[in-house]
Amino acid sequence: MYIVNEFILFGLTQDPRKQKAIFGVFLMFYLATLLGNFLIVVTIKRSRTLGSPMYFFLFYLSFADACFSTTTAPRLIVDALSQQKTISYNECMTQVFAVHFFGCMEIFVLILMAFDRYVAICKPLRYTTIMNRHVCSVLVILGWVGSCIHSSAQIVLALRLPFCGPNVIDHYFCDLQPLLKLACMDTYVINLLVVSNSGAICTVSFTILLISYVIILYSLRNHSAEGRRKALSTCTSHFIVVVLFFGPCIFIYTRPATTFPVDKVVAVFYTIGTPLLNPLIYTLRNTEVKIAMKKLWCSKV
Numbered sequence: 624m625y626i627v628n629e630f631i632l633f634g635l636t637q638d639p640r641k642q643k644a645i646f647g648v649f650l651m652f653y654l655a656t657l658l659g660n661f662l663i664v665v666t667i668k669r670s671r672t673l674g675s676p677m678y679f680f681l682f683y684l685s686f687a688d689a690c691f692s693t694t695t696a697p698r699l700i701v702d703a704l705s706q707q708k709t710i711s712y713n714e715c716m717t718q719v720f721a722v723h724f725f726g727c728m729e730i731f732v733l734i735l736m737a738f739d740r741y742v743a744i745c746k747p748l749r750y751t752t753i754m755n756r757h758v759c760s761v762l763v764i765l766g767w768v769g770s771c772i773h774s775s776a777q778i779v780l781a782l783r784l785p786f787c788g789p790n791v792i793d794h795y796f797c798d799l800q801p802l803l804k805l806a807c808m809d810t811y812v813i814n815l816l817v818v819s820n821s822g823a824i825c826t827v828s829f830t831i832l833l834i835s836y837v838i839i840l841y842s843l844r845n846h847s848a849e850g851r852r853k854a855l856s857t858c859t860s861h862f863i864v865v866v867l868f869f870g871p872c873i874f875i876y877t878r879p880a881t882t883f884p885v886d887k888v889v890a891v892f893y894t895i896g897t898p899l900l901n902p903l904i905y906t907l908r909n910t911e912v913k914i915a916m917k918k919l920w921c922s923k924v
Contacts, residue, residue: 627786627805630715632708633793634699635887646703652899653696659902660685662916670915676739676754678912681905683763684732688898691725694718695796695894702795712786715797719781722798722894723821724774729868729897730828731766735759736861737835745842776820780813794887796894800875814879822877829869836862860904868897 635645663685667673698718702708710718743750781799784806794801799817803810839858843851871893875886906912 627712627788627790629709629711629790630797630805631791632698632702632710632795632797633791634702634708634795635891642703646700649696649703649895650700652895653692653700656692656696656895656899656902657689659906660689660898662920663902663905663912664689666912666916666919669919673911673915676756676759677736677743679756679759680732680736680739680763683766684729684736685902687725687728687732688901691722691729692895692898694721694725699795699895710797715792715802716778716781718797719799719802720774720778722796723777724770726872726893727770727773727824728766730824731769732763733861733865733868734828734831735762735766737832737865738762740858740861741835741839744839773820773824777817780816780820783813784808784810794890796890798890800886818877818879822873825869825872825876829865829873832865832869856909860909863904864897864901867900868893 634642636642664682667678667682667685695718698710739754742753746753777799781802784802785808786802786805787807789805792801792805799813799821803814803817806813836858843855871889874889906916
């Protein structure tokens, strides 16, 4: 029996002209993602005015965004101009682990940011007591541990798949859904496990975030006009990020083992689009971050 030891990534398209366009566009997207998230990470680390828990979590969100994008974008960019779009079995499994690890970490950080806003708006007098630096650090560590558990479960499922036939992955990165199509076994049970793992995390997390923002909006009725404006501005930024990330994730991971041509385009939104847009959303809509960036980088120049 032939055992597959490498895969061929189909990519977004096989059209040579479109591949050149993909190379140029996604190279710019990736560099902009790294630059934007790097600026936020360094600004929060060096600025004395951005020491609140919200920016502590934003630091880790930007770090996770940069890593999450790095798990898929470089391969897509290189393969756009490459004749040999092969990826070894071990590299493929590593990519499955990395994509789910940093993607799950982003989910947990978004939940922590929503929890931080809930405490700040609904329990302002106890905010500094509840959200002290020690508690925030423990929550982030728990997020890393949870991400490791989730991605380990994914890689265990992936390693159980036998591949003995076609090795062309109709995607631009390795993930369980396209790999299930290539496995020479009945994947019904494994697909249920994928949905109960990744699908449940996406759906439950999105539901928790929606409920938290509804509670926050309801509690704002007792605040002053200025307080409502500031809280709404912050929460709107968070909510935009949540919808952009969770919408595509829920579409991909909460359905039976079927793939559609649109899956690759949808995946671009949460693997490359969201990490690119997050720095723009959090800086353009946040006066404190913009002021801190100007002070830090203008003084450097």
